[in-house]
Amino acid sequence: xxxxxxxxxxxxxxxxxxxxxxxxxxxxxxxxxxxxxxxxxxxxxxxxxxxxxxxxxxxxxxxxxxxxxxxxxxxxxxxxxxxxxxxxxxxxxxxxxxxxxxxxxxxxxxxxxxxxxxxxxxxxxxxxxxxxxxxxxxxxxxxxxxxxxxxxxxxxxxxxxxxxxxxxxxxxxxxxxxxxxxxxxxxxxxxxxxxxxxxxxxxxxxxxxxxxxxxxxxxxxxxxxxxxxxxxxxxxxxxxxxxxxxxxxxxxxxxxxxxxxxxxxxxxxxxxxxxxxxxxxxxxxxxxxxxxxxxxxxxxxxxxxxxxxxxxxxxxxxxxxxxxxxxxxxxxxxxxxxxxxxxxxxxxxxxxxxxxxxxxxxxxxxxxxxxxxxxxxxxxxxxxxxxxxxxxxxxxxxxxxxxxxxxxxxxxxxxxxxxxxxxxxxxxxxxxxxxxxxxxxxxxxxxxxxxxxxxxxxxxxxxxxxxxxxxxxxxxxxxxxxxxx
Ligand code: FRU
Numbered sequence: 001x002x003x004x005x006x007x008x009x010x011x012x013x014x015x016x017x018x019x020x021x022x023x024x025x026x027x028x029x030x031x032x033x034x035x036x037x038x039x040x041x042x043x044x045x046x047x048x049x050x051x052x053x054x055x056x057x058x059x060x061x062x063x064x065x066x067x068x069x070x071x072x073x074x075x076x077x078x079x080x081x082x083x084x085x086x087x088x089x090x091x092x093x094x095x096x097x098x099x100x101x102x103x104x105x106x107x108x109x110x111x112x113x114x115x116x117x118x119x120x121x122x123x124x125x126x127x128x129x130x131x132x133x134x135x136x137x138x139x140x141x142x143x144x145x146x147x148x149x150x151x152x153x154x155x156x157x158x159x160x161x162x163x164x165x166x167x168x169x170x171x172x173x174x175x176x177x178x179x180x181x182x183x184x185x186x187x188x189x190x191x192x193x194x195x196x197x198x199x200x201x202x203x204x205x206x207x208x209x210x211x212x213x214x215x216x217x218x219x220x221x222x223x224x225x226x227x228x229x230x231x232x233x234x235x236x237x238x239x240x241x242x243x244x245x246x247x248x249x250x251x252x253x254x255x256x257x258x259x260x261x262x263x264x265x266x267x268x269x270x271x272x273x274x275x276x277x278x279x280x281x282x283x284x285x286x287x288x289x290x291x292x293x294x295x296x297x298x299x300x301x302x303x304x305x306x307x308x309x310x311x312x313x314x315x316x317x318x319x320x321x322x323x324x325x326x327x328x329x330x331x332x333x334x335x336x337x338x339x340x341x342x343x344x345x346x347x348x349x350x351x352x353x354x355x356x357x358x359x360x361x362x363x364x365x366x367x368x369x370x371x372x373x374x375x376x377x378x379x380x381x382x383x384x385x386x387x388x389x390x391x392x393x394x395x396x397x398x399x400x401x402x403x404x405x406x407x408x409x410x411x412x413x414x415x416x417x418x419x420x421x422x423x424x425x426x427x428x429x430x431x432x433x434x435x436x437x438x439x440x441x442x443x444x445x446x447x448x449x450x451x452x453x454x455x456x457x458x459x460x461x462x463x464x465x466x467x468x469x470x471x472x473x474x475x476x477x478x479x480x481x482x483x484x485x
Pocket of ligand 1: 119
């Protein structure tokens with residue numbers, strides 16, 4: 001009985017705290033179309049799902065500080081992926097099996113209920129639990145934890161057993177849980193259940209070997225165009241050219257899946273995003289047949305949030321995924337177009353030296369620039385630029401190298417500021433840039449490659465300019481985006 005009282009107290013405390021404290025955040029400090037926490041710290045997206053015709057998104061949440069701490073689940077919902085309604089905190093770490101934190105997990109709708117599956121941390125052990133709710137309030141199941149780490153086969157590390165992805169096939173529920181083995185390789189454990197309460201270990205569904213990090217976090221697994229896609233976020237990877245980078249990565253594998261937990265064969269891993277701040281994405285399938293992804297826009301190893309902010313972390317723009325030639329393409333959800341205003345456009349603009357275009361500036365923008373094929377050597381776009389600041393997107397056509405460089409964006413720590421990807425110098429290059437104050441998402445060649453990074457340049461610094469030895473910009477089209485949350 002004691003436990004039940006404590007349970008509701010911890011959650012109620014978090015709900016009161018977030019409601020009371022969110023007013024300390026100054027107007028205009030938050031982005032306008034990206035999800036942020038009401039107050040405090042946010043990491044991974046959790047429980048991205050559709051329930052009663054609304055899209056719900058939960059997230060790793062520590063309302064009490066701007067640093068990671070005992071994890072709660074924050075909660076927002078939306079009807080169009082752009083305007084989000086803030087909901088009360090959904091889960092607090094308040095039971096014997098999750099007092100160390102309610103870690104990441106997933107959700108689905110079943111029998112009129114909204115089912116959350118998450119990882120409970122108790123001491124060194126990680127276990128899986130279920131909470132059932134109505135889209136606002138969630139109750140942890142009396143039978144929790146439903147999977148303990150002793151269900152893992154020998155050779156698996158019981159302290160690294162987290163982030164269940166739950167789905168239903170026929171009458172059976174499946175859960176893929178991130179894990180690692182004693183040889184320091186990531187793996188996924190597959191479980192099945194007829195009723196969400198009793199779970200059986202099926203098998204080690206996939207393992208990364210030596211190439212893909214030491215622990216697989218935050219799996220997602222879904223069908224696309226007759227193929228199946230597995231997303232994982234490995235820890236402690238090593239860079240392989242520009243395809244991966246050191247540390248926490250997010251990868252996808254395209255493969256074939258026979259169904260019912262059987263036969264899974266995959267191709268090689270590829271980077272989902274080449275920017276500085278992207279991790280732990282989740283996806284949903286929408287009723288109109290789209291697959292939408294959202295990720296955490298921050299890196300574990302490069303914490304940039306300014307010291308005086310009372311909130312930290314945000315999500316990417318939700319992105320529509322498509323498969324082309326076995327590779328994932330990502331573009332901002334089409335609903336964003338409803339929030340475009342103030343179109344400014346230019347065509348056939350020659351650039352030799354540095355050029356500014358009247359009306360092309362801003363920090364809440366959707367900007368597309370196409371650079372015609374040519375024999376130029378380097379093309380640069382300066383963003384959030386002023387006398388003291390700039391962030392550069394640099395395309396070195398000769399080396400086929402596209403770089404985000406935030407060295408002079410105003411950071412005060414010696415953190416990683418550059419990352420590059422190969423973009424073949426073939427024909428024209430199309431660069432779509434979303435900026436939402438500190439969020440910078442760059443979609444190259446209709447989403448063939450994406451770079452997502454944060455920059456905490458003062459919000460009034462909003463200049464944009466174009467530099468080149470000799471380029472022709474086919475189009476420069478800019479919209480303002482405002483969707484005040
Ligand atoms: C990934 C992760 C998850 C874990 C959560 C804890 O970023 O480490 O594996 O569940 O964050 O907040």
